[in-house]
Amino acid sequence: MEAHDVKAEVVLAFAVFLVLFVPASSILHPVDYLVLQSIRKSLADVPGSAFFASWDFTADPCAFAGVLCAGDRVVALSLGDPRAGSPGLSGTLPSSIGRLSALAELSLVPGRVAGPLPAAFPPGLRFLALAGNQLSGPLPRSLAALRGLRTLDLSSNLLSGPVLAALFRLPELRTVILARNRLSGPVPAAVSGGALLLRLDLGSNAFTGAVPSLPPSLLYLSLASNHLSGRIDRVLPRLTRLNFLDLSMNRLSGPIPGVIFTFPLSTLRLQRNMFSGEVRPAGPLRVAGATVDLSFNRLTGRVPAELAPAGKLYLDFNRFMGEVPGAVVSRVVAGGMRLLYLHHNFLTGFAIGAGATLPAGTSLCLQYNCMEPPVNAPCPRNAGPRQTRPPEQCAAARKKGRLKN
Numbered sequence: 001m002e003a004h005d006v007k008a009e010v011v012l013a014f015a016v017f018l019v020l021f022v023p024a025s026s027i028l029h030p031v032d033y034l035v036l037q038s039i040r041k042s043l044a045d046v047p048g049s050a051f052f053a054s055w056d057f058t059a060d061p062c063a064f065a066g067v068l069c070a071g072d073r074v075v076a077l078s079l080g081d082p083r084a085g086s087p088g089l090s091g092t093l094p095s096s097i098g099r100l101s102a103l104a105e106l107s108l109v110p111g112r113v114a115g116p117l118p119a120a121f122p123p124g125l126r127f128l129a130l131a132g133n134q135l136s137g138p139l140p141r142s143l144a145a146l147r148g149l150r151t152l153d154l155s156s157n158l159l160s161g162p163v164l165a166a167l168f169r170l171p172e173l174r175t176v177i178l179a180r181n182r183l184s185g186p187v188p189a190a191v192s193g194g195a196l197l198l199r200l201d202l203g204s205n206a207f208t209g210a211v212p213s214l215p216p217s218l219l220y221l222s223l224a225s226n227h228l229s230g231r232i233d234r235v236l237p238r239l240t241r242l243n244f245l246d247l248s249m250n251r252l253s254g255p256i257p258g259v260i261f262t263f264p265l266s267t268l269r270l271q272r273n274m275f276s277g278e279v280r281p282a283g284p285l286r287v288a289g290a291t292v293d294l295s296f297n298r299l300t301g302r303v304p305a306e307l308a309p310a311g312k313l314y315l316d317f318n319r320f321m322g323e324v325p326g327a328v329v330s331r332v333v334a335g336g337m338r339l340l341y342l343h344h345n346f347l348t349g350f351a352i353g354a355g356a357t358l359p360a361g362t363s364l365c366l367q368y369n370c371m372e373p374p375v376n377a378p379c380p381r382n383a384g385p386r387q388t389r390p391p392e393q394c395a396a397a398r399k400k401g402r403l404k405n
Contacts, residue, residue, distance in 0.1 A: 028061050029072045035096045036061050036074070043079065043091040046111055051081045051089065073102035080109030087111060088133070093118055098142075108133060110156070117159075121146060129153040131177070139164055139183075146170065153177040155201065163202070165190040172196070179203040179222065187212055187223065202226070203246065211235050211252070222246040224269065233257045248272055248293065256294070258282040261306060265290055271314065272296040281306035288336075294318065295341065303328060303342070312339040316365065316383075321397065323349035335359035343367040343383040346397045350374050370394035 040055050054065045062069035068076035080089045088111020098120030110132025117135055120142045136158040144166035155177045162185035173194055179201045186209035194215045203224040210230035216238045224246040231254035246269040253274040261281035271293045278301030289311035299318040305325035307313055329351055331337040347369040358364055365379035370389055
């Protein structure tokens with residue numbers, strides 16, 4: 001029998017099965033039906049999950065949990081029970097997923113799904129979220145061919161290798177979340193071409209090199225916990241729309257551009273880098289109650305009064321000198337700033353009235369400066385036991401302008 005005759009008989013037999021066992025109103029395209037079967041064979045409920053309980057192939061597949069159809073095609077797949085506390089699924093993602101030609105959305109709840117990403121994805125995919133599993137290996141090149149992709153979330157997996165530069169040339173891309181993987185190499189310069197990119201999270205990977213030019217459309221940027229180095233004073237000033245910025249725990253150096261303090265940032269995290277020089281905000285913080293963390297750097301000069309609107313302000317383990325500005329002190333005493341860490345600097349005064357008390361719930365630490373802390377407030381463990389710096393360190397700082405932590 002010829003090969004094409006065998007194929008024809010298989011298709012005919014499958015069609016007879018659909019007519020006999022599946023209601024006519026719910027006939028699914030044969031290819032999609034077979035793909036759902038392969039998914040069921042490749043994935044399983046982790047004990048405590050019952051996601052696949054409804055996947056009975058004698059019934060309508062479009063009524064399965066997590067399956068959404070339009071006509072005779074599957075257009076969305078949400079694999080796993082999305083309710084809080086669900087243990088998710090185990091197994092591997094079958095390569096057949098790429099044959100769901102009408103699929104626009106594919107998501108997978110956190111679980112134990114392992115192995116590589118499928119080599120190909122449906123060409124019309126707009127939403128891809130597979131976070132919180134054990135997926136490994138490189139990012140497949142097929143991702144860069146998804147011209148309609150808007151959201152990509154592959155965070156908290158074991159993915160490795162470089163990020164595809166072509167990914168950032170996708171015309172509809174808005175959100176890229178690849179945090180908490182094992183990705184390496186430079187952040188692609190092509191990211192600057194993502195003219196519509198709103199959210200970029202590459203934190204907790206092993207990226208190296210400098211921070212490249214970034215698109216000014218960004219609202220959210222995290223490159224935290226990598227091995228990035230170099231200056232950012234020519235990169236950040238263009239990102240005037242940012243409301244979240246986290247570059248912490250890298251090897252970035254040079255000055256902090258003063259203009260970023262006037263951006264609409266509710267969170268600014270630059271801690272544990274090698275930033276140096278004076279902090280000179282171009283104006284007061286734009287968002288009252290913002291979190292600002294500049295700790296564990298090499299910053300010098302005076303504490304800027306422009307940071308007084310912050311709700312939480314971390315300036316510890318730097319080389320700030322002089323008195324804390326009255327605007328900052330007043331904000332703490334009034335309860336507007338709920339946390340102020342200034343320990344391990346070279347500060348000489350915090351003008352709070354004798355006998356004054358802090359509002360309940362306020363955290364203030366002034367240990368290990370060139371003054372006795374004027375109020376008794378609990379400090380974090382890293383402040384150490386000493387209340388003040390050795391006098392010789394403070395004298396040397398005043399005399400030579402050279403600070404030693």
